[in-house]
Amino acid sequence: MLMVLAAWLSVAGNLPMWIAVWQLPESQGLKAVMTLGSLILVLYSMICWLLLLLVWPRWLKPAGIVFMMVVTSSSYFMLTYNVVIDPSMIANVVHTDAREVRDLLSWRMLVAVFFGVFLPGVWWWRQPVKAVRFKPLALRQLGLFVLAWVMMFVFVWLSFQDLASLMRNHTTLRYMANPFNSVYAVVRLSVGQASQAAKPLLPIGEDAKLLAVPDSEKDAPLIVLVVGETVRAANFGLSGYTRQTTPQLSQLKAQGDLVYFSDVSSCGTSTQTSLPCMFSHLGKTAYENSDQPYEGLLDVLQRAGLAVLWIDNQSGCKGVCDRVSKWETQALKVPELCQDGECFDEIMLQELPKQLALLDPVKRAKGTVVVMHQMGSHGPAYYKRSPQAIKQFKPECQSSALQNCPVEQIVNGYDNSVLYADHFVSQTVKWLQAQARPTALMYLSDHGESLGEKGLYLHGMPYRMAPREQTHVPMLAWLSKPMQAQRGWRMACLQSQADKPMSHDNLFHSMLGLSQVATGLSKPQLDIFAGCSAGR
Numbered sequence: 051m052l053m054v055l056a057a058w059l060s061v062a063g064n065l066p067m068w069i070a071v072w073q074l075p076e077s078q079g080l081k082a083v084m085t086l087g088s089l090i091l092v093l094y095s096m097i098c099w100l101l102l103l104l105v106w107p108r109w110l111k112p113a114g115i116v117f118m119m120v121v122t123s124s125s126y127f128m129l130t131y132n133v134v135i136d137p138s139m140i141a142n143v144v145h146t147d148a149r150e151v152r153d154l155l156s157w158r159m160l161v162a163v164f165f166g167v168f169l170p171g172v173w174w175w176r177q178p179v180k181a182v183r184f185k186p187l188a189l190r191q192l193g194l195f196v197l198a199w200v201m202m203f204v205f206v207w208l209s210f211q212d213l214a215s216l217m218r219n220h221t222t223l224r225y226m227a228n229p230f231n232s233v234y235a236v237v238r239l240s241v242g243q244a245s246q247a248a249k250p251l252l253p254i255g256e257d258a259k260l261l262a263v264p265d266s267e268k269d270a271p272l273i274v275l276v277v278g279e280t281v282r283a284a285n286f287g288l289s290g291y292t293r294q295t296t297p298q299l300s301q302l303k304a305q306g307d308l309v310y311f312s313d314v315s316s317c318g319t320s321t322q323t324s325l326p327c328m329f330s331h332l333g334k335t336a337y338e339n340s341d342q343p344y345e346g347l348l349d350v351l352q353r354a355g356l357a358v359l360w361i362d363n364q365s366g367c368k369g370v371c372d373r374v375s376k377w378e379t380q381a382l383k384v385p386e387l388c389q390d391g392e393c394f395d396e397i398m399l400q401e402l403p404k405q406l407a408l409l410d411p412v413k414r415a416k417g418t419v420v421v422m423h424q425m426g427s428h429g430p431a432y433y434k435r436s437p438q439a440i441k442q443f444k445p446e447c448q449s450s451a452l453q454n455c456p457v458e459q460i461v462n463g464y465d466n467s468v469l470y471a472d473h474f475v476s477q478t479v480k481w482l483q484a485q486a487r488p489t490a491l492m493y494l495s496d497h498g499e500s501l502g503e504k505g506l507y508l509h510g511m512p513y514r515m516a517p518r519e520q521t522h523v524p525m526l527a528w529l530s531k532p533m534q535a536q537r538g539w540r541m542a543c544l545q546s547q548a549d550k551p552m553s554h555d556n557l558f559h560s561m562l563g564l565s566q567v568a569t570g571l572s573k574p575q576l577d578i579f580a581g582c583s584a585g586r
């Protein structure tokens with residue numbers, strides 16, 4: 051039975067990989083057949099030894115079904131969105147919520163489950179199994195395990211050159227081998243999390259203090275950080291996109307109080323990887339190499355005495371707001387903004403005054419930092435991310451199975467969601483303008499998105515093979531006139547930095563600079579405001 055299961059998993063369960071190999075430019079005629087044949091044999095023997103080692107009669111049937119479910123779902127997502135399965139993709143799966151899952155469901159997925167799990171599952175479940183005493187069973191299973199191991203070496207040895215160059219030239223293929231991609235990712239992720247959980251959270255910025263304590267709440271700054279979701283720079287009007295998707299922000303820029311940064315790279319390609327990295331003092335490289343849990347930006351701001359609030363209209367803050375005040379929109383039922391358990395981003399602005407009033411007045415007198423985490427352009431149901439009144443680009447793709455739609459319709463839906471982000475951020479700026487105190491806003495997207503370029507959809511590619519569309523993100527800063535006056539910021543100076551290469555690494559230090567928090571942690575060379583105040 052294990053041999054049959056292995057045959058099913060290696061041949062049917064790896065369709066995306068066989069299609070990808072067949073379509074490679076160097077796959078032609080007889081050579082393509084040879085490459086495919088040897089790959090299937092190698093994978094078959096690898097799956098055999100995995101099953102012979104892990105699957106014993108006691109849990110034979112449920113384990114078989116689990117394997118069918120794992121390879122079917124990973125094949126479905128690979129074929130539908132061209133994603134690959136790696137540890138960060140599994141982390142995304144673990145941290146998903148009901149709303150995200152609902153967006154991904156489609157008829158095609160039901161069909162895939164029917165042919166990939168239901169039909170073979172029924173056959174599998176109905177097979178009679180004869181009980182065998184432990185000793186002969188162990189001998190037989192371990193003997194076959196050794197045989198499969200030998201088979202694998204022979205097949206690899208026979209086609210080594212061919213396979214080695216294939217894996218070297220097409221790194222994505224390594225993440226496509228079912229079920230090893232999922233097994234590897236789960237093991238890797240659990241080992242990482244276990245070692246992180248074993249370590250205590252280290253405090254950072256214990257020396258943090260405010261450079262100047264305001265005399266009254268009227269002088270106390272109010273700073274808003276909008277964490278954008280899935281907005282890529284390529285479709286952002288301010289970055290020179292052929293469509294004007296940011297009309298209102300462009301107007302604010304023309305008034306001279308807003309600077310758009312045109313060359314910003316994200317830390318990761320998914321919310322799960324980017325968010326903790328953006329709020330970390332370590333920066334991308336050190337963050338990726340560390341399994342030590344540290345406090346983040348918001349802890350430092352709070353320790354310096356500021357009131358800190360996180361408002362979430364997404365799937366949570368991934369740990370970065372754990373020790374500050376937070377408020378989530380999920381339970382809200384405001385008819386004009388919320389539908390089916392999901393709200394448009396303006397709900398956060400509507401609730402902001404009420405939530406600010408709830409913060410500690412002693413801290414509020416020194417200043418307030420608010421983070422608003424957007425629903426933004428979260429896919430694949432882009433058409434759900436903008437209200438009817440905002441939509442300018444029609445028709446929109448109305449399906450979650452993106453490759454069923456013409457590219458123009460996918461882009462229309464996506465661009466409408468960017469229009470809505472423009473509307474939301476501009477409305478927030480207008481609200482801040484109306485406050486009689488120094489105010490400022492920063493906007494930064496967590497990662498980009500693929501809209502069908504090179505056959506890719508959505509995001510979450512391993513970073514080193516991710517296309518620029520997934521890592522080039524928009525960032526902007528807006529400072530109110532009272533804020534500019536109080537700190538002596540020179541907008542022209544800030545504007546002169548607008549085209550320098552930057553990244554998520556700049557956020558931590560720029561937010562410290564903007565909030566006037568002094569600590570030994572801060573690196574002025576990463577603070578976009580550092581060189582532009584009156585004294586410099």
Ligand SMILES: [Zn+2]
Pocket residue numbers: 279280320321322496497
């Ligand atoms: Zn995201």
